[in-house]
Amino acid sequence: MADGRSSSAHSGENLLFLTDEQLRQGIEAMFFAYRGFTADPDRILSDMAYGRAHHRAVHFINRAPGTTVNNLLNILGVTKQSLNRVLRTLIEDGLVESKVGTEDKRERHLFLTEEGRALEQKLSDAQRARMRMAFRDAGPEAVAGFRMVLEAMMDREMRKAYTRLKDGI
Amino acid sequence: MADGRSSSAHSGENLLFLTDEQLRQGIEAMFFAYRGFTADPDRILSDMAYGRAHHRAVHFINRAPGTTVNNLLNILGVTKQSLNRVLRTLIEDGLVESKVGTEDKRERHLFLTEEGRALEQKLSDAQRARMRMAFRDAGPEAVAGFRMVLEAMMDREMRKAYTRLKDGI
DNA sequence: AGCATATGTCAGTGTTGTTGACATTCCAAG
DNA sequence: CTTGGAATGTCAACAACACTGACATATGCT
Numbered sequence: 079m080a081d082g083r084s085s086s087a088h089s090g091e092n093l094l095f096l097t098d099e100q101l102r103q104g105i106e107a108m109f110f111a112y113r114g115f116t117a118d119p120d121r122i123l124s125d126m127a128y129g130r131a132h133h134r135a136v137h138f139i140n141r142a143p144g145t146t147v148n149n150l151l152n153i154l155g156v157t158k159q160s161l162n163r164v165l166r167t168l169i170e171d172g173l174v175e176s177k178v179g180t181e182d183k184r185e186r187h188l189f190l191t192e193e194g195r196a197l198e199q200k201l202s203d204a205q206r207a208r209m210r211m212a213f214r215d216a217g218p219e220a221v222a223g224f225r226m227v228l229e230a231m232m233d234r235e236m237r238k239a240y241t242r243l244k245d246g247i
Numbered sequence: 248m249a250d251g252r253s254s255s256a257h258s259g260e261n262l263l264f265l266t267d268e269q270l271r272q273g274i275e276a277m278f279f280a281y282r283g284f285t286a287d288p289d290r291i292l293s294d295m296a297y298g299r300a301h302h303r304a305v306h307f308i309n310r311a312p313g314t315t316v317n318n319l320l321n322i323l324g325v326t327k328q329s330l331n332r333v334l335r336t337l338i339e340d341g342l343v344e345s346k347v348g349t350e351d352k353r354e355r356h357l358f359l360t361e362e363g364r365a366l367e368q369k370l371s372d373a374q375r376a377r378m379r380m381a382f383r384d385a386g387p388e389a390v391a392g393f394r395m396v397l398e399a400m401m402d403r404e405m406r407k408a409y410t411r412l413k414d415g416i
Numbered sequence: 417a418g419c420a421t422a423t424g425t426c427a428g429t430g431t432t433g434t435t436g437a438c439a440t441t442c443c444a445a446g
Numbered sequence: 447c448t449t450g451g452a453a454t455g456t457c458a459a460c461a462a463c464a465c466t467g468a469c470a471t472a473t474g475c476t
Contacts, residue, residue, distance in 0.1 A: 095387045101375045102310070103413055104382065104394065105284075109303070110405040111397035112281050113324060115274075129431050134278070141271070148453065155282060160433055162455065184442050184453040206270045212399035213273065216392065218264045223385065223392020225273065228280035230381035236279040244272050298462055316423065329464055331424065353422040353473045421474075427467090434461075443452080 118204035131156075131164045133201050136190065139174060140198045141243060144187045146179070153239050173197060287373035300325075300333045302370055305359065308343060309367045310412060313356045315348070322408050342366060 094100065119133050138153050139145060151161055165188070168174040173194035179185035190198060213221050229237060263269065288302050307322050308314060320330055334357070337343040342363035348354035359367060382390050398406060 093387075095390045096379055096382055098375060100390075101378045101382065102371070104378050104390070105306075105371070105374055106310075106409055106412060107394055107397040108281065108284050110402075110409045111400040112277065113405055114401045115277050117402060131432060137274075141275075146453085147455090156432085157434065158454075159435085159456085163432085166455090182443075182453080184440095186454070202271070202274070205274055206267060208400060209270045209273050210265055212396050213265055213270065215399040216395040218262075219388070220392030220395040221264045221269075221273070223389030224396035225276055226385040226389040227381050227393035228276040230384040231280040231377060232283045233286060236282055240275055240279045243275060300463060317421090325463085326465065327423075328425080328466085332463080335424090348422095351422080351474070353471095355423070417476100419474100419476085421472100423471085423473100425468100425470080428465100430463105430465075432462090432464100435459085437458090438456085440455080441453085444450090446447100446449080 114208065115205070118208055119201045122201055122204060127167070131160070132168060135161065135164050135168060136173065136194060136198045137202065139188045140190050140195065140202075143189050144177075146185045146187060148185070150188065152235075155236075168194070283377065284374070287377055288370045291370055291373060296336070300329070301337060304330070304333050304337060305342065305363060305367045306371065308357045309359050309364065309371075312358050313346075315354045315356060317354070319357065321404075324405075337363070 116130060120130060123129055123133060134154055135150065138150060142149070147158070147161070147165070151158055154161060165174060165176070169176055171193075172191055175189045175191055175194075176186045177189065179187055216224070229240070232240060285299060289299060292298055292302060303323055304319065307319060311318070316327070316330070316334070320327055323330060334343060334345070338345055340362075341360055344358045344360055344363075345355045346358065348356055385393070398409070401409060
């Protein structure tokens with residue numbers, strides 16, 4: 079982009095983008111960008127008694143209403159004890175509703191209450207606003223590349239979870 | 248990518264990449280990818296008495312040898328107490344050297360020892376390996392887009408710090 | 417001399433993660 | 447029907463990493 083290297087899709091080109099220096103810049107870009115990525119929701123959350131973990135839980139419950147605790151556990155990649163602490167406060171505060179499964183009564187299906195949806199909206203509005211600006215500034219081709227690289231960076235399992243959510247399965 | 252939308256660089260196109268659904272997918276991609284991004288170094292660090300904070304410190308000291316504590320503080324965006332805890336253990340363990348400044352004797356300039364460079368190498372090798380695979384799988388155009396979007400996502404200050412490091416100033 | 421800067425340190429606190437142990441509930445196989 | 451295992455919840459202890467607030471020391475600048 080910024081340099082004069084033509085971007086033909088042929089393999090066997092100079093591969094300058096794979097030098098250690100380029101890779102290190104990619105690493106630092108991830109580091110700094112992730113800080114920006116979480117900054118806005120963090121600011122909102124710090125005013126309440128909630129943290130980033132609550133945001134994640136609320137996000138994925140909103141994304142897949144009725145999901146089970148175990149499913150959420152796999153997506154978030156934390157221990158059940160850690161998730162349970164978060165879910166308990168969210169349920170106590172009336173943001174999340176936990177319904178016993180009809181088929182398998184051991185399972186709990188999680189839903190956002192109206193209040194929960196309000197918080198999710200507030201948080202994701204802030205995060206989407208930043209993402210929208212970044213996407214707009216970079217343009218559609220850059221966005222496609224952004225997503226390709228991120229997808230390739232995920233662990234196998236996470237890529238599956240991501241694809242499942244993306245395709246609404 | 249997956250859809251049939253052509254990626255002309257003209258503005259005034261459909262802007263499908265800015266829909267809330269697309270933005271949400273971008274958000275989730277960041278979340279899952281960051282997990283992969285930190286997974287390999289985390290595994291190495293968990294065997295030692297170190298954590299992600301030590302990795303960050305070692306990374307940026309390696310990147311800008313002789314940097315001051317204050318400068319590192321700004322890059323990492325933590326409190327001096329938090330950074331100090333990390334630096335103290337690294338210095339005690341002989342991975343980092345702290346030299347009193349020659350011009351301004353209040354400042355401490357930080358350097359990696361040979362042992363420190365060895366750890367940095369080990370950690371960044373792992374992280375670069377993943378980044379290299381992701382870059383290779385996605386291709387040079389995607390990598391350019393990846394970096395453009397990340398850069399646009401950073402906070403002002405962080406973008407400055409990133410650029411400064413990138414350009415070796 | 418006095419104020420600001422750079423750094424270090426002590427004490428307390430909060431969020432988020434971990435492990436380990438144990439109870440409850442329920443499905444399913446024998 | 448009993449038993450084993452799966453899904454969930456809960457308690458306790460602990461560690462990493464961040465925070466605030468207060469204070470100390472050395473140095474630099476005016």
